Amino acid sequence: MSAQLRVMVVDDDHLMRAGLCAILSVDDSLYIVAEAANGAEAVERAVALTPDVVLMDIRMPVLDGIEATRRIAAAAPDVRMLILTTFEDDDYVLGALRAGAAGFVLKRIQPEQLIAAIHTVAGGDSLLAPEVTRTVVAHLAGPAAPDPRALRRLQQLTPRERDVLTLIAQGLSNAGIAEALTIEESTVKTHVKRILAKLALRDRVHAVIVAYETGLVRAGSLPGSKIE
Known part of the structure; x- marks a missing residue:
């Protein structure tokens, strides 16, 4: 069996964060190395632990996901960021991608698709949800x-x-x-x-x-x- 991918889950909604961790923990190829409830915690823990993938929310207190992504990309460039959000707004999409995110998916994604997305960005590829792609192109x-x-x-x-x-x-x-x-x-x-x-x-x-x-x-x- 190949080494597990080390994933950090970042979301200020405790129930959402717990749900995401539960979903990801079912897959033996993934290991939850840390959680964070805001962008500042995310930066500190990502830099210290260098997970393979950070599953990042956007709207959070203290520090939003876009700025957190930018800081992690600068301090730990090998860490891959996958943005997971309910929002499709142009500013959020482009801001996150330009900050260094490797992918952008919506929270209504199916669990198996989310797991596949994590593997995609961990492997060095990039991923955009179809709705997000249309926003970027437009x-x-x-x-x-x-x-x-x-x-x-x-x-x-x-x-x-x-x-x-x-x-x-x-x-x-x-x-x-x-x-x-x-x-x-x-x-x-x-x-x-x-x-x-x-x-x-x-x-x-x-x-x-x-x-x-x-x-x-x-x-x-x-x-x-x-x-x-």
Whole structure:
């Protein structure tokens, strides 16, 4: 059996936090390493314990989940943050992603989907709920002109890397990109690593943000729920 994923659950609602811990504890692949009732506690415990994944609420006292995510990402960059909330507001979504969150799912998610989401972000992938993806795309694909500085960042990419970034932003998995470009999936993974390195991006969610902010991709077909 592979090592258990160490998860910290952060939510100011005691009943919700207990419920989440109970759900996750059923899965033998997960281990609840800590809990926190506000963002300040989350930062302190995440930095001290470096869990694999932090399941983070947004609206909390003392320090909200977005600022807590930003501080954890800065102090413990290997910790992956998965935002779990009832809210789909643009400011919350974009604020959390730009703060360093690896994924964003809604609290009405099914237990088995939540467990799968934790494994997804722990494995280095990124995940957005379909509702959240639509919010991000609608916000980023507006009529505003692309930022010239962001466009200059894209010039670092080769034509093939731009192709791969475009397909990432359209929601294709590595396997889907390989099929679309008629290349090996291992080659796609290499391209993705180079894209993230050249653009100094934390993960694929932020690659999607760059693709839309620069106008490389515009709203037409929406990305899928998983960006893997």
